[in-house]
Amino acid sequence: GESVGLHLPTLSVQEGDNSIINCAYSNSASDYFIWYKQESGKGPQFIIDIRSNMDKRQGQRVTVLLNKTVKHLSLQIAATQPGDSAVYFCALRSPGQLTFGSGTQLTVLP
Amino acid sequence: DTEVTQTPKHLVMGMTNKKSLKCEQHMGHRAMYWYKQKAKKPPELMFVYSYEKLSINESVPSRFSPECPNSSLLNLHLHALQPEDSALYLCASSPGQGLVEQYFGPGTRLTVT
Numbered sequence: 001g002e003s004v005g006l007h008l009p010t011l012s013v014q015e016g017d018n019s020i021i022n023c024a025y026s027n028s029a030s031d032y033f034i035w036y037k038q039e040s041g042k043g044p045q046f047i048i049d050i051r052s053n054m055d056k057r058q059g060q061r062v063t064v065l066l067n068k069t070v071k072h073l074s075l076q077i078a079a080t081q082p083g084d085s086a087v088y089f090c091a092l093r094s095p096g097q098l099t100f101g102s103g104t105q106l107t108v109l110p
Numbered sequence: 111d112t113e114v115t116q117t118p119k120h121l122v123m124g125m126t127n128k129k130s131l132k133c134e135q136h137m138g139h140r141a142m143y144w145y146k147q148k149a150k151k152p153p154e155l156m157f158v159y160s161y162e163k164l165s166i167n168e169s170v171p172s173r174f175s176p177e178c179p180n181s182s183l184l185n186l187h188l189h190a191l192q193p194e195d196s197a198l199y200l201c202a203s204s205p206g207q208g209l210v211e212q213y214f215g216p217g218t219r220l221t222v223t
Contacts, residue, residue: 034210043114043200043214044153089152096166096208097143100152 012107019077021104023090026071030092033066035075036100039086044100047075047088082108112137114215116201122221125191131218133184133201141165141207142184144176145200147217153200159184160207191222 013019025033031052036044050057050064050073057064063076073090085108090101114135123129133142141160145153158166159178173195175187184201198219202212 032210041216043202043216044212045214046211049210091210093208093210096160097155097158098210098212099155103150103152 009103010105010107012109013080014109015082016079019075019080019084019106021075021077021088021090021106023073023075023101024071025073025090025092025101027092027094027099028068028071030094032093033064033073034091034093034098035062035064035073036089036091037084037086038089038103044089077106080106080108082110084108112213114201114203114213116199116215116218118218119216120219120221122223123188123191124223125193127191128187128189130188131186131199131201131220133186133215134182135203135213136182137203137205137213138181139203139205139213140181141204141209142178143202143204143212144184144186145202145214147198147200149197157186158207165207188220191220193222196220196222 034049035047037047038044048059048064050066055066061078065074087103087105089103091098117132144156147153155168156170157176162178173190177185198217200217201215204212
């Protein structure tokens with residue numbers, strides 16, 4: 001089966017610094033890689049995705065990098081804000097569904 | 111309206127009870143999903159409905175019974191649950207099945223006693 005893991009379960013960053021959240025995966029057949037954010041008491045919220053034929057995609061304050069050679073995905077958040085505190089999940093798309101990784105808790109320190 | 115609503119927010123039930131979780135969306139999405147999420151774990155897919163028909167059942171025990179009465183509503187009927195079924199149950203929708211941007215509701219926190 002698929003395996004989606006994250007390098008660190010928790011990450012603390014100072015407000016204003018950049019955050020980098022990493023994800024390793026094993027299924028090379030996935031055509032899309034996605035990041036979701038889950039704040040306390042809420043359901044996951046889509047942040048950004050990247051197709052498997054790309055290696056970088058930028059959004060508003062976020063950048064996703066995909067390295068298919070080492071099967072690694074990362075989410076970079078620029079100028080991290082208190083509202084970025086949440087659990088971040090990477091996810092892979094397989095036919096008809098998403099498989100979520102184990103999550104990283106991001107804490108933004110004042 | 112880009113919201114998925116779920117009721118109830120919290121539910122406590124005994125192992126012999128029958129209860130139902132409800133999910134509603136008015137975005138015109140044709141795919142709806144049930145996920146189960148244990149504390150500090152990722153969401154795990156349970157069921158997918160596409161155009162009101164069950165498309166995926168991830169080998170979920172029969173004590174969980176999904177129902178899609180129409181394109182806006184998704185129910186999860188619960189019967190004879192076990193304490194290990196206690197979890198956050200999330201509903202999601204997307205315009206079509208398999209699209210990467212799914213819209214999640216806030217979930218129902220279920221406790222089985």
